[in-house]
Amino acid sequence: MDLIIILQAGVASGTVLLFATLGEIFAERSGVLNLGVEGMMLVGAMSAFSVALSTGNPWLGMLVAMLAAGLLSQIHAFITIKLQADQVVSGLALTFLGVGISLVLGEGLSKAGTISLLPNFSIPLLSGIPLLGPIFFTKQSILVYIGYMLIPLAWYYINRTRPGMHLRAVGEYPAAADALGINVFRLRYFYVFVGGLLAGLGGATISLAISPGWFSELTTAGQGWIAIGLVIFAQWDPLRAAFGAYAFGALRRLILDIQGPTLLFSMPNPFYYNPYLGFFLQMLPYAFTIIILVIGSREALRKRLGSPAALGLPYIRGERGV
Amino acid sequence: MSESTSNSRRISWYRLPFHIRFEPRQEEPPSWYSIVISLFAILVALLIGAVVIVFAGGDPFRSYVHIARASFGSLGVFSDTIVKATPLILVGLACSVAFRMRLWNIGAEGQFFLGALGASAVVLIPLLPQDAPRWLFIPTMMLAGVIAGALWGFVPGFLKAHFNVNEIITTLMMNYIAFALVNFFIFAVWSERGFQMSPMFPKTAWLPRLADFAKQVPVFRGLTTHLGLIFGVVASVVVWFILYRSRWGYEIRLIGDNPRAASYAGINIARNIILVMMLSGGLAGLAGVSEISGVVHRLQSAISPGYGFTGIIIAWLAKLNPFAVILVSVLFGALILAGREIQPSGIPKMIQGVILVCLIASDFLIHNRVRIVRAKEEV
Numbered sequence A: 001m002d003l004i005i006i007l008q009a010g011v012a013s014g015t016v017l018l019f020a021t022l023g024e025i026f027a028e029r030s031g032v033l034n035l036g037v038e039g040m041m042l043v044g045a046m047s048a049f050s051v052a053l054s055t056g057n058p059w060l061g062m063l064v065a066m067l068a069a070g071l072l073s074q075i076h077a078f079i080t081i082k083l084q085a086d087q088v089v090s091g092l093a094l095t096f097l098g099v100g101i102s103l104v105l106g107e108g109l110s111k112a113g114t115i116s117l118l119p120n121f122s123i124p125l126l127s128g129i130p131l132l133g134p135i136f137f138t139k140q141s142i143l144v145y146i147g148y149m150l151i152p153l154a155w156y157y158i159n160r161t162r163p164g165m166h167l168r169a170v171g172e173y174p175a176a177a178d179a180l181g182i183n184v185f186r187l188r189y190f191y192v193f194v195g196g197l198l199a200g201l202g203g204a205t206i207s208l209a210i211s212p213g214w215f216s217e218l219t220t221a222g223q224g225w226i227a228i229g230l231v232i233f234a235q236w237d238p239l240r241a242a243f244g245a246y247a248f249g250a251l252r253r254l255i256l257d258i259q260g261p262t263l264l265f266s267m268p269n270p271f272y273y274n275p276y277l278g279f280f281l282q283m284l285p286y287a288f289t290i291i292i293l294v295i296g297s298r299e300a301l302r303k304r305l306g307s308p309a310a311l312g313l314p315y316i317r318g319e320r321g322v
Numbered sequence B: 001m002s003e004s005t006s007n008s009r010r011i012s013w014y015r016l017p018f019h020i021r022f023e024p025r026q027e028e029p030p031s032w033y034s035i036v037i038s039l040f041a042i043l044v045a046l047l048i049g050a051v052v053i054v055f056a057g058g059d060p061f062r063s064y065v066h067i068a069r070a071s072f073g074s075l076g077v078f079s080d081t082i083v084k085a086t087p088l089i090l091v092g093l094a095c096s097v098a099f100r101m102r103l104w105n106i107g108a109e110g111q112f113f114l115g116a117l118g119a120s121a122v123v124l125i126p127l128l129p130q131d132a133p134r135w136l137f138i139p140t141m142m143l144a145g146v147i148a149g150a151l152w153g154f155v156p157g158f159l160k161a162h163f164n165v166n167e168i169i170t171t172l173m174m175n176y177i178a179f180a181l182v183n184f185f186i187f188a189v190w191s192e193r194g195f196q197m198s199p200m201f202p203k204t205a206w207l208p209r210l211a212d213f214a215k216q217v218p219v220f221r222g223l224t225t226h227l228g229l230i231f232g233v234v235a236s237v238v239v240w241f242i243l244y245r246s247r248w249g250y251e252i253r254l255i256g257d258n259p260r261a262a263s264y265a266g267i268n269i270a271r272n273i274i275l276v277m278m279l280s281g282g283l284a285g286l287a288g289v290s291e292i293s294g295v296v297h298r299l300q301s302a303i304s305p306g307y308g309f310t311g312i313i314i315a316w317l318a319k320l321n322p323f324a325v326i327l328v329s330v331l332f333g334a335l336i337l338a339g340r341e342i343q344p345s346g347i348p349k350m351i352q353g354v355i356l357v358c359l360i361a362s363d364f365l366i367h368n369r370v371r372i373v374r375a376k377e378e379v
Helices: A003-029 A037-055 A058-082 A087-105 A132-136 A142-160 A162-172 A174-179 A184-210 A223-233 A238-257 A275-303 B002-010 B031-055 B060-072 B075-100 B108-124 B134-163 B167-189 B228-245 B247-257 B259-264 B269-296 B307-317 B322-339 B347-367
Strands: B018-024 B368-374
Touching: A003 A037, A003 A132, A003 A142, A003 A162, A003 A184, A003 A223, A003 A238, A037 A058, A037 A087, A037 A184, A037 A223, A058 A087, A058 A184, A058 B347, A087 B031, A087 B307, A087 B347, A142 A162, A142 A184, A142 A238, A162 A174, A162 A184, A174 A184, A184 A223, A223 A238, A223 A275, A223 B167, A238 A275, A275 B134, A275 B167, B031 B060, B031 B347, B060 B075, B060 B322, B075 B108, B075 B228, B075 B247, B075 B269, B075 B307, B075 B322, B108 B134, B108 B167, B108 B269, B108 B307, B134 B167, B134 B269, B228 B247, B228 B269, B228 B322, B247 B259, B247 B269, B259 B269, B269 B307, B307 B322, B307 B347, B322 B347, B347 B368
Parallel strands: none
Antiparallel strands: B018 B368
16 A cells, blocks of 8 residues: 555546536536536546447547536526526436436446547656655546646636636626626526536546446446535635545545555554455545535634525526625 | 516527517416426426437337336236335425425435334344334334434434535435445345345334235235335325424424524524434435335345435425325336336436426426417517
């Protein structure tokens, strides 16, 4: 059990959560809570694998995955923005729908063969940095590097650009944004779509790079829900989201690896000698999600930080809003 | 809806002789109207499902006919449908109670597993001797299961009430923890000779079935419907009474409709959050008891095809009405029963998802009225 390897693999598997979490941050910043992340990720993972298998081109698979999940997200957008339905229930419905669609269309896919994966490579100079080099820049999938670039870009876009300001305005005070001539409805559709694209990319990251293949619902195993929890923990900030996503990735990897060695800290490893304890290890990511939610919620109460003010509320023109 | 009027004016690349406009309804629609809309939504959902089945290489007509025949075709299969509907009634009620307070308990699946675990503990620890009489076994198992489910509901309720932690995610995370916990007991503690299941319960820990009375009533021969159905029906009446005839129910409904008004009225919201989550978890736990001692008779990991999640859809389709929950559960019981043999195997899950999406979309037609306006009238 090598700590460097755990962290290296943790960064890779954390990239899945990173994409999904960043996507949900965009959607929620515009005021639309989309609980359908798990469903969109599954549709993404299924279509990425399916397309890569039939065309032999994983890049095409990635593209189709993003578009498929983006398309699915627009159902939620239509129901909550145009039909003004409850965002919680609609998001749940989207998860059901996504799980169902991916199971139906992914039938038989798990035994269909192997695909060529997206390339892995090391970054020449950066991989030489002690400690950080092997963890972040050695033999990682190209999607992991795309993830690195997306974090500062997302932060800069939301906090420092004009469209980002519009995004925040639409989520905080849609009536005022509307009065300034910003099209609240169109922007919300757009950012829900962005959320879908990124959730689909997260799904594709699983099936094309991190743990290639299609394992029905176990492909995501609740990571879509963990991503929604991470958004709250991150307080809608991409930088904190990245930290959380990579930490979770490392935790997932640690759980796998800790059962291997016979000695742990030069003592007999209980997880090796009693493999049934592994069931308690399996609980850890979910238990940690609950714990970070408690921490995040307490911090939010203390600092008087809140979710985007209009989160979860449909915008109806002419009605007195928040 | 000035937004839609401006939209209809913008569409100029095709000209219809009429415009469709949506206007908010001023008066409450008649009660039959929402039922018609819901049925219409289900019909649309089945049509959409048919398209996807064709896309996946199946025959939708045959799939649907198969579902109908395999679930309502004879007394025997109808009895099996009722067996599938029994846990659904209880989880549907569990979700209805929580949703009425706008508390999103989507952890009914985990609470169901905990209920099953609690009931199994009575037999397997064992808390009661193997030859204990039935009248002692069944109430003890019920109590243990309800307590276990309520505990699983208590955790998210407590966190919501005192730390304002989002209950949607905590209840869902508790599901995954419940699965792992039950697996631990199946594999490590109560495994029968290394198999991934516990030993069979003694007959006295089984809920009586209709077939047990075949000697007295010959028609009952082979019918699998068990006492759990009575739990479900009684629970419906109790939940209805709590929600609509008790002071507590009044508080629950007031918090659900207007939490601010409720808090001004001096209602303790934090306490109600915890209590309702425990009631909800207890009902889902009872569903687990009913399934484990009425159908499976041993603890194993495949005791639920997602009952807890289907409960969410049932609650919504029943418009949170405890009696409508029974009816809707029978329909979904049919879907689950017949769906087991349909290929591809994900179809029942997908149809459930499509139904829920259509249902939520159809609510728009209840709150708004459609007016078809002739183009000339609109200036």
